[in-house]
Amino acid sequence: MTEPARNPYLPALARIDQVFDETYDIKTFRMVFEDEALREGFTYESGQFAEVSVFGHGEATFDISSSPSQRGFIEFTIKKVGKVTTALHELGPGSQVGIRGPYGHGWPLASWEGKDLVFVGGGVGLPPLRTCFNEVLAPENRARFGAVTIIYGARSPQDLVYTREFEQYRQAERTVLHLTVDKGDESWTGREGFVPQLLDEVAPSPDNAVALTVGPPIMIKFVLQGLSKLGFADEQIFTNLENRMKCGIGKCGRCNVAGKFVCVDGPVFSLAQLKQLPTDY
Amino acid sequence: MKGTPLFLPGDRVGSWVGALAGSSTVFGPQVGSSGRPEFALVRDPSAVDLSLDARRASIRELWMPQTEILFRYRLDSQGATLEAVPRPEGSRVAFGIRPCEAAAIRRVTHVFRQGKHPDPLGLEAEGMAIVGLYCASPRRTCFCAQVGSPVDMAEEACDVLMTPISGGHVLHVMTDRGGSLAGVSGAAQATSDQVSAAGAVHAGLITAVPADGAIGALEATALEVWASEVFADQGARCIGCGVCTFLCPACHCFDILDERQGTGGARYRCWDSCQFDHFTLHASRHNPRHDQAARLRQRVLHKFLYMPQEFGVTGCTGCGRCAELCPVGISIRQVVADVRAAMAQEQGVTVA
Amino acid sequence: MSDPDPVPTLRAKARELLEQGTVRAVVGYQSHAESGLPVPAVITRPDQAEALVFNPLCAHNLSRYVQGGAEKPVAVVAKACDTRALVVMMQESHIRREDVFVIAMGCTGIVDAARIDERARAPWRRIEAIRTDGDAVAVETDAGVARLSLTEDLLPRCVACPVPQPVIDDVRLGDFPEAPPGRPDPLAAQVAEIEAMGRDERRRFFSETYNRCIRCYACRNVCPLCFCEKCFADETRPQWVPRSTLGGGNELYHMVRAMHLAGRCIGCGACERACPVGLPLMAVNTKMAQVVDGMFGHVAGVRMDDTPPFAVYRDADPDLPGHGGGKS
Known part of the structure; x- marks a missing residue:
């Protein structure tokens, strides 16, 4: 028998450490994983994204806006547009969020x-x-x-x-x-x-x-x-590409562009690659 | 047909289901509370009725519940405590689903099993044993034999195939897992007459589906078929509901949402549909698939172009649910046939 | 004035409207390329008019296709009952009268296509022709002729057709019955049957009904009068209705939708026919129409100069017994 697959939708818990007001409707959230090993060990490529959740409100997709050269925290810069982003904008330092990721391919x-x-x-x-x-x-x-x-x-x-x-x-x-x-x-x-x-x-x-x-x-x-x-x-x-995503891992189907999933094959694409694809983005 | 043929008299089906239900969770065709045929968890083995035509009932629930809790959480002043929800345990048997439906379930597991982050649904659907039931005749919109062959689909996906003949069913055991399932059926070696009767049923279904409508994977790039007028023509009457996708045994798209209840809550997934207008709506309000023609194109190309490119199989096995149940009669078979005809015409080739 | 076969006139009219640029599109029926059953068609070129058909299997309420963003002006092929939906859309300022050219088609009732399966000798795949033959429809299929009675095999909503004459029209084609057929209404009988249930039994009936809903929204999307730009069921801020099907979300969705159609639903039954799991959706809609008629004397869409009861406030508006609200 094969090992049962782990639940890929289970987020890691994190806390908001700092909030920077960027504009009237955009904030940058600096987040720190609660788990110490993850906090130090979390690595990503610039250009990758993650799923950030506010429990009770849901989960949404955001590009990671901090640099992989910065360790101990990650940042997301988030415009207040929908249900989850509105809930996030209500949160301040110390508030808890969930993070899944990093997903996709970053800048090469x-x-x-x-x-x-x-x-x-x-x-x-x-x-x-x-x-x-x-x-x-x-x-x-x-x-x-x-x-x-x-x-x-x-x-x-x-x-x-x-x-x-x-x-x-x-x-x-x-x-x-x-x-x-x-x-x-x-x-x-x-x-x-x-x-x-x-x-x-x-x-x-x-x-x-x-x-x-x-x-x-x-x-x-x-x-x-x-x-x-x-x-x-x-x-x-x-x-x-900014396609709407939900699962982030090529299952839920919504970021499909021809044979590609933006969440798995992107979100970074060269123009040469995009020209091989129809404009479903 | 591969596998050792056995014969099970019609009056032994109930006891077989009973034996299977003793060690597994079994789903089978039964009359539901509304009086309509449906596939449901078998609580009473005698309620399983293979003479029911449940081919327009959903079988999605068998491998992907419409709503599935991914995890629960409790919230207090300190924060959230996540609680895993146990996956379904033990062996599961889909009893009496059709070869097209069986193939659809197996094919969609590719999506869930692939990549760096496999989804447990994939392995679970793969792990579900299937006792297939061959069709004596097609329904009006069935086109399994036009998109492949029901015999091949049975061999591709079933552990055991039951073929209805006079007095009972011929059982073809196709896998080791199927061997254990058939082992508790009490079926005996089939006679050569019984085997040829089953063969006649196999061939009969194929000839009952008109051969002139054969379609298959589109041999083109997405760019080549993107602007096809077929999508606009057919999409003009599409009302954008989820009938085709929600009833499709091979559709798998979903949404992930939270539901809060008091001091706790759950994150769940539920079926979603590429035919819904908000499915691809960006946060910026930009919608790459801005009309039903674009959404119809996605449904068709996903099944007849992207899936074949990615996994070597069509994401449609011709069960015909979408065509029969579509409130405005959109037929995926016809859309694909029209796209193929238009392509052939462009290339100056006459379509047979 | 008797026009035994209005289809040639219908095609000529559609062609003329498109050729002269009177309308940008004609919404009508055409035969499905595979089954031969009539399905909606949105045509924009004069040469497409030859494909239009009309027969007693034309069940769809095509007024759904003139909603909101549809190209206007538009011509729509409408049975008398379908014109009621257009009237409500106009009364609610959703569409303008001058944007819609109404081709009203005489109709003595639409037969239930599901009966073809029962009446054909063998499983059929294709309809070759549909002919009206006395008080029956002869559906010629590849598996023989299925005769469907224009009295016994009607859709439930047609049995007691309350409005056989179009409420609005720009042209009338075919024969229109002068008066309702005067048969008992099976939908009213269904309502009575549910009302006769005990409280618990009724509760169980509705809960079992809505449990089977798969939330495909075919009922909403096919409805000519569900034209909200954003449906409450899709709203996430706030999330009025849970999308999950485990709790009461299904029931909430259907009940709120029914409430939103109170005094507006014209009873075309499109929702019930579209439902892929066979939910008896018209029972609640019919009851709702009865209540509105009883309280406000209003029947949706039967008179162009009516004012919809939920669009106006009248001091004399009645309250439900026991629901006095703020008034004495």
């Missing part, structure tokens, strides 16, 4: 060593990029990669996330941060305009580079066009 960083990295993010699309550039910018990893360009925009200055970390990116070696907002206000002295326009202006070189882009579908559409115009090949462009 190992294959990017020595390359320049261009991150293009919009709105709440930044968390799955932040995990990656924070890993790249970690002192122990920085030498393995070339220049880092971060292009980020949101609807308004109030919609930008991780503003508290911007200064450290500006100070980081071989790193440039470009910001834009669709529409500024009296306090905003930076650039106004859409992310794809900013990409055109910054015009990063495709030579020995890869580009990662995550954001609203309409932004992605124009960013992909922009990257192609700049000479980025489909194999040099990567994104993170």
Whole structure:
């Protein structure tokens, strides 16, 4: 007889350690596993996701937004949109949650060593990029990669996330941060305009580079066009699909895109891979 | 037909079910509380009636309960205490399900067994013994013989196959597990006349399903068939309910939800359907499958393109439930046939 | 004016409406490519009009297809009873009269397709033709002719057809009975039967009924008057109805749905026919219609100038005995 399979839906218990208010409806939650061995031993790739639950309210899928180089905690940056996220936003430090994961394939960083990295993010699309550039910018990893360009925009200055970390990116070696907002206000002295326009202006070189882009579908559409115009090949462009998921492990069926499950085969895909798939995302 | 043929007189079925129920949990065709045939847990072996046509009753419950508690929790000021819910224990026997249904159950286990995180349902469905019942005749929308062969499906999935002939059933024992099941039936060696009578039933079902409607896995990429007008044509009348998927013996999609009761609660899974509009709705309100045509396409391609690519088998065995029970008469067989015809026409090939 | 076969006229009308651009789509019936049974068809090209059919097996209430986001203006093939659903949709401002071209079809009752199985000599796979033959329908199948009686084999909701004349129409095709057939209503009899049960027996009846529900929502999705943008059953904030089928979720779903249809349900029976597990859903709907008629003198969708009782407040509105609410 085969060993009975363990229950793959049983979450590990964790506590919220810190909450960072990012915008009026986005918070970053730093979570710490209750089990000490798991707390120290939990590893993941940047770009992977997990299922976070609030008992009594349910479970939802979130990209891990902290960096694998940071140990002892993991972070999720969560917009209040539905039942579970609303329940999460009610919670503060000390509150308990459940976490299953990590799931899926992260950014293929190992294959990017020595390359320049261009991150293009919009709105709440930044968390799955932040995990990656924070890993790249970690002192122990920085030498393995070339220049880092971060292009980020949101609807308004109030919609930008991780503003508290911007200064450290500006100070980081071989790193440039470009910001834009669709529409500024009296306090905003930076650039106004859409992310794809900013990409055109910054015009990063495709030579020995890869580009990662995550954001609203309409932004992605124009960013992909922009990257192609700049000479980025489909194999040099990567994104993170936001399909609705539930189980996270290729069983429940909802993130099916042709023969792929976004939760198992993704969520990270190259544009070359996506072009082999129908647009069920 | 592989396996040693035995013969069991019709009046011995009850005692066999009784013997099986002594050591296993047995599900079989019975008349339900509503007076309709259904597959249910056997409490009274004499209630099992193989003459019932339960081919339009759901058999999903046999391997995947509509609602299944994944775990429970108690909540107090300190937090949650998780409590495992024991998986069903002991051997289980599906008695009197049809070859198409048996094959559907075995095929869907691929999904649950694959990958880094297998789901216990897969092994449990694989571990369930199946005493199949061959059909003397098809129902109107049955198309097992058009999507494969009921004989092959029986060999693929059944531990024992019962074939109704005059006076009883011929039993073909196909696996060791089937040998133990048949061992308590009291069946004797079948005569050559009985074996040929069973053979005639096997062939009779196949000829009763029109051969000209044969379909199979789609030999194409998703991109090649994606824009087919067939999906829009057929999807236009789809009402987006879950009849086809919830009655399908091989559909497996589910949702995971919490239900709180006082100071505790449970996380459970329940059937969900790719035909529901909110199934793929993103948190951002973007819905990649934004109409019923796209949802119909997913159901059809999952069974006739993605499953064959992933596992080498169609995710449809032609049981015909979806076509007969669809409130607006959408037939998956017809959709696949139309897509194949359109592809053939595009390639300049005449379809036979 | 007698039109023994209105189908050629129906096809010509549909073609004309599409050719002249009067409507963007015509919702009608066509024969299923495999079974030959009539099924809904949404056609948008004039050449598709040739596929339209109408016969006493056309059970679907096609007004469901003019809901919400459907392309408008749209023409819909409607039996007299089906027009009642259109009327309710218009009274509730869900659709506009000018957006719907009503092709009303004369009908003396729809027969229950399930009876073909009983009346055919052998298992059938395909219907070759459907002919009206006196007071019967001759269904010619590949396994011989099944004769279905236009009195004995009717759908339950047709037996005592209360509204044989369309409430609204833009064109009338075929013959319309002048008056209801005056037969006893089997649905009312079913209600009486349930009412005659003792409290415990009735409780058991409903609990066993709803226990069998698989929550496929076919009843809701096929209903012309279930047009809420977000159904309470799909709402998660708050979760009005548990999705689990272990507790009282099924019963809650059906009871709330019935309440939402009180005074609105036109009794077309589409829900019950769509149910894959055969739940007797029309019993509660029929009872609800009786209560609304008794209390408010309102029958849903039978007059265009009616005001739905739950859309207005009248000081004289009655209360259920023993449920006085805030009024004396």
